[in-house]
Amino acid sequence: MKTLLLRMEPIVWLLFGAGIMVGTLLLPGYLLTVTLAGPLGLLPDGALAYDRVYGIASNPIGRLVLLALVALPLWKGAHHTRALAVDLLGHGADAPVGSLLYAIAAVGSVLGILAVLAL
Amino acid sequence: MRPADPHAMQPSKPGSTRTAPPQVPDDFWTRPRMLTYLLFDATGIVYLLVGLVVLRVAWALTSAESWNALMSEFASPGYLVFHAIALVSALFVGVRFFRLFPKAQPARIGPAKPPPRPILHALLYVAWIGITLVLLAILGGVWP
Numbered sequence: 001m002k003t004l005l006l007r008m009e010p011i012v013w014l015l016f017g018a019g020i021m022v023g024t025l026l027l028p029g030y031l032l033t034v035t036l037a038g039p040l041g042l043l044p045d046g047a048l049a050y051d052r053v054y055g056i057a058s059n060p061i062g063r064l065v066l067l068a069l070v071a072l073p074l075w076k077g078a079h080h081t082r083a084l085a086v087d088l089l090g091h092g093a094d095a096p097v098g099s100l101l102y103a104i105a106a107v108g109s110v111l112g113i114l115a116v117l118a119l
Numbered sequence: 120m121r122p123a124d125p126h127a128m129q130p131s132k133p134g135s136t137r138t139a140p141p142q143v144p145d146d147f148w149t150r151p152r153m154l155t156y157l158l159f160d161a162t163g164i165v166y167l168l169v170g171l172v173v174l175r176v177a178w179a180l181t182s183a184e185s186w187n188a189l190m191s192e193f194a195s196p197g198y199l200v201f202h203a204i205a206l207v208s209a210l211f212v213g214v215r216f217f218r219l220f221p222k223a224q225p226a227r228i229g230p231a232k233p234p235p236r237p238i239l240h241a242l243l244y245v246a247w248i249g250i251t252l253v254l255l256a257i258l259g260g261v262w263p
Contacts, residue, residue: 019166020212020216021216021220023166023209024209024212024213024216024247025213025246025247025250025251026250026254027169027205027206027209028206028209028210028213028247028251028254029250029251029252029253029254029255029258030173030254030258031169031202031205031206031209032206032251032255033254033255033258033259034176034193034258035172035193035198035199035202035205036199036202036203036206037259038190038193038258039190039193039194039198039199040194040199043259043260044259044260044261046260047258047259047260048190048258048260050180050183050186050187051183052260053180053186053258054180054186056257056258057177057180058180066173066176066177067177069170069173070170070173070174070177071170072170073166073167073169073170073173074166074167074170074171076163076166077163077164077165077166077167077168077169077170078163078167079163080159080160080161080162080163080164080166081160081163081164081167082163083160083163084157084160084161084163084164087157087160088157101167104167104171105167105170108170108171108174111174111178112173112174112177115174115177115178115180115181116177118178118181119177119180119181
């Protein structure tokens, strides 16, 4: 398992790097509107109505942005949580924790691709 | 060609040399730089959860009923607190990562040289603020 993780390093680092960069660029705008201002009633009426949001998310650029918001934070999160586990629990935790976290990120990414294709 | 063994450069036995794996010092919580480093890593937990929640958002867009139900869930105190923590995490990651990014660039990539560090740092902030404003305008119902 440890060998597999080492062989996956270039792919994981690519996705981790994209996650920390692109994920961080996109998250404040998404979080401020969809998850905070919208639920608190601070947005104009209809801003987050289903038809409007569906129209935004289902065009090609919207699908790409939505997929980036799903997959890239998952890989950034998996890699940094793995590093945290190694720091706090020691290297013995690396293979099982890393494998589990990357599996979650991989399955989540595939489900994200299916979700944006289903729009 | 035989692929390189990833353990090829590993020492035969770990020792107290610079090849030994890094260890967290016992008193790490008393060291501010270590705490900041661990906090930066801990944002990974938040990002992982955010990714899973956005996955729910993507699947909720398959019908108006599931979308409206999810928006009602997002108004619950638990989700509001979580998303406020997520926003703080994203800002913390952005400020720290964008400060480190220019220092991590190679001196040259082929014939091209990266711009000076302050310019690169400023460009990252311009992109960050610009993308955030565009998303605020679109998702906030202001534009188009």
